[in-house]
Amino acid sequence: MSFNLIETLDDLNFLNNELLARPYVGVDTEFRRTNKDNMRLALLQINDSEEIYLVDSVLINEPGENCSFLYSDSVTKIFHSCKEDLEAVYSWTGKRMVNLFDTQLAAAFLNGQYSVGYQALVKEKIGITLDKGETRSNWIRRPLTDSQLNYAASDVEFLIELYEHQCSALKLADKLTWHDEELD
Numbered sequence: 001m002s003f004n005l006i007e008t009l010d011d012l013n014f015l016n017n018e019l020l021a022r023p024y025v026g027v028d029t030e031f032r033r034t035n036k037d038n039m040r041l042a043l044l045q046i047n048d049s050e051e052i053y054l055v056d057s058v059l060i061n062e063p064g065e066n067c068s069f070l071y072s073d074s075v076t077k078i079f080h081s082c083k084e085d086l087e088a089v090y091s092w093t094g095k096r097m098v099n100l101f102d103t104q105l106a107a108a109f110l111n112g113q114y115s116v117g118y119q120a121l122v123k124e125k126i127g128i129t130l131d132k133g134e135t136r137s138n139w140i141r142r143p144l145t146d147s148q149l150n151y152a153a154s155d156v157e158f159l160i161e162l163y164e165h166q167c168s169a170l171k172l173a174d175k176l177t178w179h180d181e182e183l184d
Helices: 009-019 083-093 103-109 118-126 146-157 159-172 176-183
Strands: 004-006 024-035 038-047 052-056 076-079 100-102
Touching: 004 009, 009 052, 024 083, 024 146, 024 159, 038 083, 038 146, 052 146, 076 159, 100 103, 100 159, 100 176, 103 118, 103 159, 103 176, 118 159, 159 176
Parallel strands: 004 052, 024 076, 076 100
Antiparallel strands: 024 038, 038 052
């Protein structure tokens, strides 16, 4: 799987400008949490339907306005089980994200199980088994291994495909507003 590693503020700024023109992006995070109040974002993964980007938030520890796509009303951010991801992004930026879609929540409204994991949902809906071997990795230590980077990229690889299917299904079932209200 190919991906672009973003390790400088200039590259993040360039990417941000590209992502602001997208209607939606798949997003995931890798982080370290030592206790309830101590979380540190280590990696921000993004899929814009053409490419996958891995933003090294350890190297770019102060993004400033260079990730405003995360707060744009015009760009939908697609997550799977977004609660901790939102906390991780907040720990990096100090800002709250808007315009979200959660594939786990959508699966629940579409008669699935609420706590279905990303791996199980991808297997069920797309027929692909994801390797989850790096789930408990040390995401703060650098350099990240090839295995960690590939794992991180796979975590956003199918979010857009799931979103497109679920969004259509929620509209047909007249449940999209339920999803949106629950996220709010």
